[in-house]
Amino acid sequence: MPLPSRQIPLPPGSRIGIIGGGQLGRMTAMAAARVGYRVSVLDPDGDSPAAQVADDCIAAAYEDRDAVRDLARRSDVVTYEFENVDPGAIEAATAMAPVRPSVEVLRITQDRIKEKGALTEAGFPVAPYRAVRNPDDLQRAIGEIGTPAVLKTARMGYDGKGQAIIDSGASAESAFDKLKRPGGLILERFVPFAMELSVICARNGEGRTRTFPCTENVHENGILDLSIAPARVPENSAREAARLASAIAEELGVIGLLAVEMFLTREGGLLVNELAPRPHNSGHYTMDASRTSQFEQLVRILCNLPLGDVSMQRNAAMANLLGDVWLEAGGNPDFARALSLNSVSLHLYGKSKVRTGRKMGHLTAMASDVETARSLVLEARRIARRAS
Numbered sequence: 603m604p605l606p607s608r609q610i611p612l613p614p615g616s617r618i619g620i621i622g623g624g625q626l627g628r629m630t631a632m633a634a635a636r637v638g639y640r641v642s643v644l645d646p647d648g649d650s651p652a653a654q655v656a657d658d659c660i661a662a663a664y665e666d667r668d669a670v671r672d673l674a675r676r677s678d679v680v681t682y683e684f685e686n687v688d689p690g691a692i693e694a695a696t697a698m699a700p701v702r703p704s705v706e707v708l709r710i711t712q713d714r715i716k717e718k719g720a721l722t723e724a725g726f727p728v729a730p731y732r733a734v735r736n737p738d739d740l741q742r743a744i745g746e747i748g749t750p751a752v753l754k755t756a757r758m759g760y761d762g763k764g765q766a767i768i769d770s771g772a773s774a775e776s777a778f779d780k781l782k783r784p785g786g787l788i789l790e791r792f793v794p795f796a797m798e799l800s801v802i803c804a805r806n807g808e809g810r811t812r813t814f815p816c817t818e819n820v821h822e823n824g825i826l827d828l829s830i831a832p833a834r835v836p837e838n839s840a841r842e843a844a845r846l847a848s849a850i851a852e853e854l855g856v857i858g859l860l861a862v863e864m865f866l867t868r869e870g871g872l873l874v875n876e877l878a879p880r881p882h883n884s885g886h887y888t889m890d891a892s893r894t895s896q897f898e899q900l901v902r903i904l905c906n907l908p909l910g911d912v913s914m915q916r917n918a919a920m921a922n923l924l925g926d927v928w929l930e931a932g933g934n935p936d937f938a939r940a941l942s943l944n945s946v947s948l949h950l951y952g953k954s955k956v957r958t959g960r961k962m963g964h965l966t967a968m969a970s971d972v973e974t975a976r977s978l979v980l981e982a983r984r985i986a987r988r989a990s
């Protein structure tokens with residue numbers, strides 16, 4: 603793809619419009635404020651995590667095209683912090699302000715069938731999969747792919763929601779009935795991975811890319827629990843993971859961030875699992891441990907500033923704080939004691955309603971080696987779990 607011409611930086615005081623008011627929008631807004639930009643957020647909740655720190659908020663549904671147009675009209679550039687946004691609304695915004703990443707990137711990454719299709723067509727490695735529209739497709743797919751396999755909704759799935767493991771043809775029927783959606787399903791071969799990895803690639807409007815260090819991820823019940831950076835993998839695996847992430851960002855023409863989740867197989871190969879065209883939970887450690895955070899990097903790209911240095915100042919581990927921690931503590935967790943550990947930092951997202959599995963915040967620990975950082979962050983979370 604030819605490199606676009608040099609982009610002119612947006613002056614300080616310019617406005618970034620963010621569709622979605624969750625924690626990713628909140629941390630992007632905080633990074634934007636640090637370098638002197640204004641932020642408007644669109645979210646149905648007028649007191650969303652991002653609205654709490656933004657300059658203003660349009661309280662409207664994501665699919666409200668008039669509201670999305672209004673956001674774009676008042677913004678110099680628009681981005682979105684999750685993939686389940688109506689592409690029609692994004693198209694409406696594109697007429698008023700540049701939207702990054704583009705609506706084409708959104709259309710691919712919000713649909714697992716399109717995403718896997720685009721990756722396969724371009725020659726990137728993915729686990730064998732089949733699109734599934736009806737029970738006959740499913741039985742055929744099981745015959746071709748074998749079991750165990752994972753059945754997933756093609757759209758609107760996140761944090762392991764909308765997924766079921768299929769062990770046999772018999773278990774397939776009930777899984778199909780439970781998951782079936784108008785957008786279809788996808789059946790993937792179950793990968794008995796050695797490790798899950800992710801790489802966040804930043805690509806700017808001039809086509810330059812920088813990848814954050816490869817991160818090692820541990821999921822619990824389909825939700826990210828722990829990230830360790832850099833990943834404890836051989837140098838050539840980390841290099842190949844970074845190469846894949848850059849090549850995919852280039853192939854899709856992403857302007858912004860692209861998080862690429864991968865499986866490291868027991869044989870040492872890499873398979874791409876999922877793409878996210880936005881900041882990613884596995885990159886939260888960059889706020890504390892890297893010279894440039896993933897959020898500042900996105901702001902730099904949106905505002906046509908040079909890409910920042912992605913090197914790490916210290917090794918890091920990040921542990922998510924789900925609503926479960928509050929429920930176990932029987933109230934507010936003991937963050938004061940957790941923060942008495944050196945090199946541990948706390949990030950809370952300003953969510954008042956506690957629910958099992960809800961991402962309420964995270965802890966980061968830094969150390970000269972990843973093992974110490976990992977033990978430290980787990981210890982901090984264990985302490986926090988005890989009632990204050």
Ligand code: AMP
Nearest residue numbers: 729752761762790791792793821824876
């Ligand atoms: P996803 O929403 O596709 O990222 O899936 C959430 C989590 O489920 C992943 O991070 C894995 O831990 C697990 N998972 C998803 N797909 C597969 C697969 N094909 N094989 C093994 N584990 C999987």
